[in-house]
Amino acid sequence: MSNEDGSIWITYNGEVYNFAEIKQELISKGHKFKSHTDTEVIIHLYEEEGKDCVKKLRGMFAFAIWDEKEGSFAARDRLGVKPFYYYGEKDNFIFCFRNKKYFALWVGVSGSKY
Numbered sequence: 001m002s003n004e005d006g007s008i009w010i011t012y013n014g015e016v017y018n019f020a021e022i023k024q025e026l027i028s029k030g031h032k033f034k035s036h037t038d039t040e041v042i043i044h045l046y047e048e049e050g051k052d053c054v055k056k057l058r059g060m061f062a063f064a065i066w067d068e069k070e071g072s073f074a075a076r077d078r079l080g081v082k083p084f085y086y087y088g089e090k091d092n093f094i095f096c097f098r099n100k101k102y103f104a105l106w107v108g109v110s111g112s113k114y
Contacts, residue, residue, distance in 0.1 A: 001035075001037075001039050001040060001043065002043070003043050003044070003047060004032070007067065007068040007069065008043055008046065008047065008065060008066070008067050008068070009065065009066045010039060010042060010043050010046075010063055010064070010065050010066075011063065011064050012038075012039045012042060012061065012062070012063040012064075013061065013062050013063070013082055013097040013098075014059060014060050014061030014062055014063070014077065014081075014082045015038065015059045015060060015061065016038040016041065016042065016057050016058065016059040016061055017058045017059040018056075018057070018058040018059070019037075019038035019041040019042075019059075022041050022045055022056060022057075023041045023044075026041065026044045026045065026048060029048065031044045031047070031048070038059075042057070042061075042063060042065075043065075045057075046065055046067075046073075050070075051073055051075075054075045057077070059077060060077045060079070060081035060082050061075075061076060061077050061082050062074075062075070062076035062077070062082040062083065062084040062097050063075060063076075064095055072093055074086065074095060082097065083097060083098065084097060085097075
């Protein structure tokens, strides 16, 4: 899923319990939503708060964001309920939420910050 202009992309596993209240805050700040998902709430919250967005999230989650301007950013819930496996080397960043079942691969991404 991406933001409106395609400059921020997210892959996500989990559930954010307080996404409805965060969504209302973001709507009051002018954000427009095309879905009713917690995934889209994370994207808009990241646009608003940057990496500090995780401070407002309550739930069990793991996600990775690609931001055209800032590079990559990944996070998971404070208790580590949702797994997040990763490997980084030079310009490569490989991650998955379930060991060897699902994965994403970013190769040669300029400006990656992992």
